[in-house]
Amino acid sequence: MESPIIDTEEYRDSIATVNKDGKRNWIYPKKVNGKFFKWRTYVSWLLLAFLFGMPFVKYDGQPLFLFNLLQRDFIIFGAHFAPQDFYLFVLAMLTFIVFIILFTVVFGRVFCGWVCPQTIFMEMVYRKIEYWIEGDANAQRRLNAAPWTTEKVIKKVGKQAIFFVIAILVANTFLAWIIGVDEVIKLATEPIAENWQGFTAMIAFSFAFYFVFAWMREQVCIAICPYGRLQSVLLDSNSIVVHYDHVRGEPRGKIKKQQGKPALAMASAESSMFELPVVNAQKTQGDCVDCGLCVKVCPTGIDIRNGTQLECINCTACMDACDEVMVKVNRDTGLIRYDSFNGIEQGRKRILTPRVMAYSFLLVLLIGVQIFFMSIRSDVQVLILRTPGILYQEVDDQTLSNLYNYQVINKTNKPMPIEFRLVTNYGQIKLVGDAPTVPKASMAEGALFIELPKNQLDDRKNRIKVAIYSEGKLLTEVKTSFLGPIK
Numbered sequence: 368m369e370s371p372i373i374d375t376e377e378y379r380d381s382i383a384t385v386n387k388d389g390k391r392n393w394i395y396p397k398k399v400n401g402k403f404f405k406w407r408t409y410v411s412w413l414l415l416a417f418l419f420g421m422p423f424v425k426y427d428g429q430p431l432f433l434f435n436l437l438q439r440d441f442i443i444f445g446a447h448f449a450p451q452d453f454y455l456f457v458l459a460m461l462t463f464i465v466f467i468i469l470f471t472v473v474f475g476r477v478f479c480g481w482v483c484p485q486t487i488f489m490e491m492v493y494r495k496i497e498y499w500i501e502g503d504a505n506a507q508r509r510l511n512a513a514p515w516t517t518e519k520v521i522k523k524v525g526k527q528a529i530f531f532v533i534a535i536l537v538a539n540t541f542l543a544w545i546i547g548v549d550e551v552i553k554l555a556t557e558p559i560a561e562n563w564q565g566f567t568a569m570i571a572f573s574f575a576f577y578f579v580f581a582w583m584r585e586q587v588c589i590a591i592c593p594y595g596r597l598q599s600v601l602l603d604s605n606s607i608v609v610h611y612d613h614v615r616g617e618p619r620g621k622i623k624k625q626q627g628k629p630a631l632a633m634a635s636a637e638s639s640m641f642e643l644p645v646v647n648a649q650k651t652q653g654d655c656v657d658c659g660l661c662v663k664v665c666p667t668g669i670d671i672r673n674g675t676q677l678e679c680i681n682c683t684a685c686m687d688a689c690d691e692v693m694v695k696v697n698r699d700t701g702l703i704r705y706d707s708f709n710g711i712e713q714g715r716k717r718i719l720t721p722r723v724m725a726y727s728f729l730l731v732l733l734i735g736v737q738i739f740f741m742s743i744r745s746d747v748q749v750l751i752l753r754t755p756g757i758l759y760q761e762v763d764d765q766t767l768s769n770l771y772n773y774q775v776i777n778k779t780n781k782p783m784p785i786e787f788r789l790v791t792n793y794g795q796i797k798l799v800g801d802a803p804t805v806p807k808a809s810m811a812e813g814a815l816f817i818e819l820p821k822n823q824l825d826d827r828k829n830r831i832k833v834a835i836y837s838e839g840k841l842l843t844e845v846k847t848s849f850l851g852p853i854k
């Protein structure tokens with residue numbers, strides 16, 4: 368009789384967060400502890416301090432960083448980038464994307480587990496509050512299944528209220544990165560009618576963050592985040608990701624209790640966060656004792672033993688869980704570890720693949736282009752164009768004049784008084800109105816006449832240069848044309 372074919376890829380037909388009826392399977396990840404979690408906690412403190420603290424840091428009276436996408440107004444390390452510098456921003460975004468691609472090809476989704484704000488807030492803020500109020504995974508399950516008592520109402524309402532307060536805080540912080548902390552304080556202190564648009568944005572952001580962390584959770588990483596979707600095309604068998612060592616772990620099996628022999632792990636099981644299903648030191652064929660703890664701690668509900676999956680956010684929870692189990696059963700840690708598929712199968716890691724080298728080349732090229740454009744970027748941008756539709760005017764027998772429109776963009780955070788000078792030792796510039804002072808991070812426009820002696824004109828169209836000074840210092844020179852009679 369033929370043996371039945373076992374579909375080992377069956378796990379790919381469904382996702383852990385959806386049941387057979389198509390309804391949401393709520394994930395209750397078990398609390399985790401361990402060296403990776405500890406380091407992730409430290410990193411999260413640093414990143415949270417940066418996120419919440421940086422909008423308050425000012426340099427020369429303006430934020431150190433500002434990303435006002437709506438007005439295309441950016442401040443990076445105190446340097447102001449006007450809409451005219453948008454190409455630099457686009458270039459920086461391209462460089463960042465290539466860097467992320469390169470990083471992902473080499474190290475997989477490590478960004479998601481360690482740095483992504485979604486993971487940081489979910490696992491290091493919201494989840495910890497949930498554990499604090501409702502207890503570990505099983506306690507949460509019990510509470511959800513229990514009838515509505517006063518205690519349950521207090522816990523549930525209290526938790527949601529705290530969640531919402533944090534969402535408001537997060538929303539305000541994100542707004543501060545976009546419009547600046549001073550504007551956010553105005554929003555919070557001035558009458559709503561005066562700032563109803565900003566206030567509406569703040570409320571909308573708050574509800575969005577609350578919805579994401581209280582309800583959407585891992586769905587963002589599994590189904591919405593475009594970066595997560597890209598993993599399937601970026602990862603290859605040399606990418607270093609959270610991997611289960613199937614060579615060492617399989618065939619998995621629960622360890623049997625040995626008659627008359629005390630279990631190795633018993634001594635520590637009481638004080639531990641984990642309890643092994645069957646605790647004994649008897650060696651199974653593979654090192655995996657099939658305890659299932661790597662699945663129980665997983666915030667996306669997957670079984671990493673099935674191999675690399677799109678849902679894995681590389682949060683390292685399963686690594687910590689498995690390491691603790693391995694210590695208890697007196698086996699080497701690292702059954703689940705950072706490694707590549709080839710590293711596990713062949714015992715060798717290969718980082719410098721042709722693909723990695725190609726991305727590295729592109730990245731170096733983009734960084735070079737970015738540095739070049741940054742180095743030639745000036746604090747002021749000037750345009751002087753002849754007023755359309757107007758020919759030259761005769762000032763007297765010897766002199767002609769042309770009318771021009773000018774535009775001066777000040778990219779600094781200080782007002783800039785402007786002076787125009789001709790780069791010739793003949794002719795003069797006459798401004799229409801007063802000499803402009805361009806406000807900080809702003810633009811000034813106006814008109815001016817350039818007068819030149821007729822005998823200095825070579826042709827109908829003559830190239831001339833105008834120098835732009837501020838407080839006696841040459842800022843830049845611009846070329847324009849001067850129209851005269853046909854010779």
Ligand code: SF4
Pocket residue numbers: 611616619654655656657658659660661662672688689690692702703
């Ligand atoms: S935690 Fe480790 S030993 Fe337990 S099932 Fe997962 S891989 Fe196997």
Ligand code: SF4
Pocket residue numbers: 609661664665666667668669670671678679680681682683684685686
């Ligand atoms: S498989 Fe492991 S690393 Fe991946 S999401 Fe689950 S717990 Fe985190």
